Each structure stands twice: as structure tokens, then as C-alpha cells.
Amino acid sequence: MTKLADKIWFNGQIINWEDAQIHVMTHALHYGTSVFEGIRCYDTPNGPVGFRLSDHLRRLEDSARIYGIKIPFDLAQMVKASKDIIVANNLKSAYWRPIAFLGECGMGVTPKADKVKVDLAIAAFPWGAYLGEEGLAKGVDVCISSWNRAAPNTIPVMAKAGGNYLSSYLIGKEARDRGYVEGIGLGVNGLISEGAGENLFVMMNGKIYTPPVAASILGGITRDSVIRLAKADGIEVLEQDLPREMLYLADEIFMTGTAAEITPIRSVDDIPTRVGGPGKITKRLQTLFHGLFNGTTEDRFGWLEPIEAK
Numbered sequence: 001m002t003k004l005a006d007k008i009w010f011n012g013q014i015i016n017w018e019d020a021q022i023h024v025m026t027h028a029l030h031y032g033t034s035v036f037e038g039i040r041c042y043d044t045p046n047g048p049v050g051f052r053l054s055d056h057l058r059r060l061e062d063s064a065r066i067y068g069i070k071i072p073f074d075l076a077q078m079v080k081a082s083k084d085i086i087v088a089n090n091l092k093s094a095y096w097r098p099i100a101f102l103g104e105c106g107m108g109v110t111p112k113a114d115k116v117k118v119d120l121a122i123a124a125f126p127w128g129a130y131l132g133e134e135g136l137a138k139g140v141d142v143c144i145s146s147w148n149r150a151a152p153n154t155i156p157v158m159a160k161a162g163g164n165y166l167s168s169y170l171i172g173k174e175a176r177d178r179g180y181v182e183g184i185g186l187g188v189n190g191l192i193s194e195g196a197g198e199n200l201f202v203m204m205n206g207k208i209y210t211p212p213v214a215a216s217i218l219g220g221i222t223r224d225s226v227i228r229l230a231k232a233d234g235i236e237v238l239e240q241d242l243p244r245e246m247l248y249l250a251d252e253i254f255m256t257g258t259a260a261e262i263t264p265i266r267s268v269d270d271i272p273t274r275v276g277g278p279g280k281i282t283k284r285l286q287t288l289f290h291g292l293f294n295g296t297t298e299d300r301f302g303w304l305e306p307i308e309a310k
């Protein structure tokens, strides 16, 4: 595995990156039984901060709860471990990848409760713009995938679980194979769901529309942050079902995610948005969002969690 940082936190200890090994017969590798998070640590004028670190780790606990996976560390321990691994790697800005997974549990799909071993690893490493710096600035071209998102009551999409990412893999791969930067999945009802690894926002006539949690989406923490920043800025945000054609009629569209941050979309299926790149609302929200980290936006919601106690 390419070395992305010196150290990694694994089951309570900070060890060398190359020593964080598991066996090929690990349950999660065969059956997708893992829950994970992606979290950003930003370097701010007041030092490095985790952006909604605790909220992300709470979502990790929620994902585990849906699957009955018992993580052998509590929230406070995971928050501390996440901060410790930033310090151990001497990082200022980073991407965290905590992952809890079924380890050595035998080969059965549903191991007996007393045979279940859950491991927890927390990696932290530098990671730039997921869809590229140019994408953040100019917008990206995306397509609707021929693959739908998982239907309700099949695989729980509110859980950020390893197995779910087979859907993201298919949607993302199809889009990239066809020359697009990212793919958007529709729900089984044909309504808009989300990107392969991002939530979706559509702007029309000065209002922002985004599909609700029931539309087979992951309840993104960036999504929630953007909704709250927009509302606090006096912009109307409507969480509602959206037909596919809204994407072809939109003034502006952007995607949100921890990795993608706020990435403008400039065309869907080769149909440009009316603005044809990052529009006024998208740019305003980018400014407010990034302002949290350069000190120009007040942290009124208490989202910034310092890595080192002052």
C-alpha cells in the first residue's frame, strides 16, 4: 500500500504505516462489512482544526449501529485518537479515514456473535481537492449514470458502509469511462439521488433545492453544513424530491462532500447549466464555507474542533 503518512492508529496504538496489516481472509474484505468516515482537518490561522470531527464520528457510530457492529472504542476515545494521529504525523491539513470492520470472524457470512472481532483503524494523510483544483474553480462535467442507487430497504444508504461503495464504484467508473468527472445516481423511482460520493444541490430562481434523506442519499455532513450556511445567509433551501430534468433546467448546480467540498457542476449529460459554470449562489457558499477555515466566516455553529488544546 502506497505510503501516505508515517503513522496510523490501529486498535488503540499508533504504529508505522507499513505495519498496519490485516489477513486476506478478513471478513470485511469478502463481504463488505465495514463502516467508515472521511473527515477533513483544515489548517486555520488558529492552528489545525477538525471540521465537525465529532459529528463524523457520531455518524460512524450510527453506521455501526444500523449493522449491529460494536466498535470497541467510544466517541471520546475516537476523537482523541483522531487528534493524536494528526499530531503523530505532524500534519496541519489532512483527510482522516477512520474504518471499523469485521476482522477475523471465520468464513461464514454471519458469524456467531461471540466470534465477531471488530477492528478500528484511523488513518490521516494529506489529500487535495477530490475532483481537482480546476474543478473547484471552474466546475465539472457530469452525467447521469445508467446505474440506480440502492432501493430503500435493500442496503441501508444512511450507513456509510464499505459494501455501499460498490454502487458508488459503478456510478463513478461508468462516468469516468465515458469521459465525465463524476456520475449522478437516480433512485429506483427515477428521481434524483446523489453523486457517487457527493450530495447534489440545484439552484433555480434564487432558491436552492436538494433531494431529501429518503431519496437514497447519504446524509452528508457537508450537505447539512451548506444548508445551514445558506439559510443563515437568507437563501431559501428546499429539501424535496427532484425530477431528473431539473438538472437540465437549473441555473446552477453544485455537489458537496468532505472530499469534494463544494464543487460546481457546469454541465449534466452535456447540457450546460444556464450559468455554465460556478454561479453567484455557488460562489457565495464556497466563500462562506472556506471562510470557516481562513477566518472570514464566524464559526457560529461550533463546527471547528482544535487538534491541540490551547
Ligand code: PMP
Binding pocket: 038, 168, 194, 195, 196, 197, 198, 199, 217, 218, 219, 220, 221, 222, 223, 256, 257, 258, 259
Ligand atoms: N454521498 C456519498 C455516497 C458519499 O460517499 C459522501 C462522502 N462521504 C457524501 C454523499 C457526502 O457526505 P459528507 O459531506 O458527509 O462527506
